[in-house]
Amino acid sequence: MAGGAWAETPAAAVDTANYRIEVVLDPENHRLQGVEKVRWTNRTGEATDEIYLHLYLNAFASSKTTFMRELEWKSLRNRSGSEGGWGWIRVSRLTFDDGSDLLPTMAFVRPDDGNPDDFTVARVQLPRIVEPGGVIDIELDFEAQLPSIIARTGFVGDFHFIGQWFPKIAVFRGERGWNDHQFHAHSEYFADFGSYLVTITVPAAWVLGATGIEVRRSPPEAGRQTVVFRAERVHDFAWCTAPPDLMEVIETDFEPGRDLPISWFERARTLLDRSAADLELPPMRLRLMVPREQLKMVPRMIRAARLSVAWFGLYYGAYPYPQLTIVSPPVGAEEVGGMEYPTLIATGADRLDAYPPFSWSSDIEALTVHEFGHQYFQGLVASNEFEEAWLDEGVTSYAEISCLTAIAADGLVPEIVGYDYWAAERLALAFTNLPVTVGRRAWEYRHGWIYYLASYTKMALALRTVEGLIGPESMARGMRSYVDRFRFRHPTGSDLIGALSEAAGWDLVPFFDQAVYGDVVADWAVLAVNHKRPSSAEGFRWNGEAWRELDQEQATAEGGDGESRVVEVELGRRGEFVGPVEVELRWSDGTTERRTWDGETRWVRWRLEGSGRLEQVSIDPDVVWALETNRADNYWRDRMAQADHPLWWIREGLRLVGYVFLRFS
């Protein structure tokens, strides 16, 4: 297959770490033998005389590794028997560009937890200093044992999904040193951009999918075939292979004229204030590797992929690679699904997804949209997933839910029983009893599920709140500016906050300080509403010349109707999150007004004069504050609502069960 076209390269940071790898898979023993050449360029302003290598497969070496300990229940899976179990990687040769042997200088380090049984990071002492801008070449031989799949990578039967399989140079951040984090259960990856030329040898006739595009395929020989893949401006390389009777390959494409919904195009033009030419999307190839038992779901997978390409291309820029490979793992290998690699995503589907009621759920779309979203957030905008997991997971979740909401609203997937995706996220956040801090390193959460709640759910809701506060136009433009500016770079949270602040025209740092780096909770309440008649005037008033006795104006009383009255509205901030909130006041004469409270103080009292009674008070009626999950006390009304249906609680309970089924089935 010939190579495809690559979009313009905006910066020189795209070839920091270039890899040439030749690898042979032994399918019987599930082993890899590889030869690797790395050309690394010091793109920082600091010199260094060392490098760090990520040897992620060693995370599967034993039950005592940091990864296994943090996995909790999954580490209890039975790994005995002929299926094998454990995985590892061993560097057998490591030479510098001057031929010197670096292997004796290689030493494992555990900077995160000091775990002596963890071998996922190795420090290598170089024979010379690498100045800023300097280039080094390293060659190494490695051997790897693939684990049976419990997460991320490995094999099940003849199905092999191979990720994090080669020694990878860590990111040098100059003054801040090397990003030398170990492999944790709830962290992902961080690496430099570069080019990959990978030669893979697998059994003849096996299907093969990988990062990048296939550039050369040798004729089968001695029962094996060799395929060469090339990828440019990527920071990782993963691949997948299996016998053809297990997995089928479907070649299709994204054609903007056919697959881009016009309503989305028009809306994006309005929100982003860009011309049609600016938003044009190029065609691209889509390649699906699907188990035969999931072939019924292929049309839906393809549609989900096309919609993802359309959505993210419109709002975050055209996808700069010519091909996307989508792998749906077979039964038993589901744990490699739900993961992203440059130009390759692993999704997943169940055999039951083709039939109602399971087909009503948007799992296929959600997975595909989310993992494709990572092609942008973390794939192109390569933030540090160890230290700021929220910057890719939360941003991707925000984009995913926005896309799913549009898909459901426009009826683009008729099988889905649509529901309010944002409401489901708020329900998920409401389940936790303790406030959650988003801005932690990925392995520093109390439980794994709190990592997901913080990095995914709460962060997505925080961005949704920002969208409500600054408006959808500013949000869309700010996000687009962030992606345009930091493509092929390593941004931090400050960069995102800066881009959004710039688009909004006001400083969002206080908001993010609370939403991301704090654990404060947003919670407002209507404390009281009192109707009073203006008090009778007594005493004297100075008119500038003399004291005059005041006229008797009105008697003081509560209640009454149709006459001028004073209403005192007391609003409170029960949570510690400080921010502006809109309040809607509805009067008995039918008028409605909105006011903004800045929320700086713990409570506020508004003294309002009107001719009628205040009928209803609603704090945040438009649900701008998606982060606020205590909403019952946001409402007050003068006359109590009509009696509830006696079984209202059963109806709402059944709806809640339905939401849970659609969300988690």
Add this chain to the structure above:
Amino acid sequence: MAARPSTVAGFRLAARLHRVVASVWLAWVAIFVPSLVVVDAAAGPQRANRPAGGFGAGEDLLVFFEIMRPVAMPLAVVFAFACLLLIAWCVLWHAGVARWWLDPATDEARLAQILGHGLPAWWRFARLAMIALVLQVTTTAAPWLPLLADVEQRFVLPLLIFGSVATVVATVLVWLAAFRGGWLLAEPGRSSALMAWFRGLGVAVRQPLRSLLPVLVWAVPGIALLALPLLYNGPVAALFLLAAWLLAAFCMVALHMSYAPPKPQPPKPVSPLEPPTAPYVTTRIPTLLRDD
């Protein structure tokens, strides 16, 4: 001899047993009142403040969760207890009606008398109900078990269809057998609930259409009437609920009575002055006297 089910007879008898219908209805309502009290106490004030146009987008479930979360456990306990009471009550009136009907000495439908007949047989009928419940759970789960295995995609749809059909058929059979077995269990001298269920199954299989008809005429509408108030949003929802449940109670009593055998008649007392009703034989006794 097995009774011949009759939906018309079920209707007539349910009308006759109107006091039973009323008691079933009242018990249903009363059993769930504590749950309603718990819910109203927890949610009433906050629900009363909901905006005129309803909560904002996606708010209603969130507010529901927020309001109900503190009382979820007490409500679950109260609701579970209510369900147990409901089962016990259903067993009592089923047993009472069946045994009262089969007692030839009873005629007038006195509620106290009917329930009094049910008490001594309550445990026997409770065992029958438990057998049916266990079988219900088992036969509902079993058809789906093959889907848990690593079956090929081409078998998934047939298994789904099989599971759906099997679940419905099994449910109907289990409860048909229980209803018919209940009447057999009510006969004097019967005590084995398991045998009664099996015999009921046998009767139901031998009279499939006759056994099924009362289910279609009474059980399906009755269950629908129980659930219908959930869908009604009108201004008199509470009254609609009470009316629907009253009709449902009638349907359930009619269902039960549709399987009733003919009521045994009490034996007539024999008077010594009356000539014997059975045919008799004249025997001529030879005599030395001449007849002329």
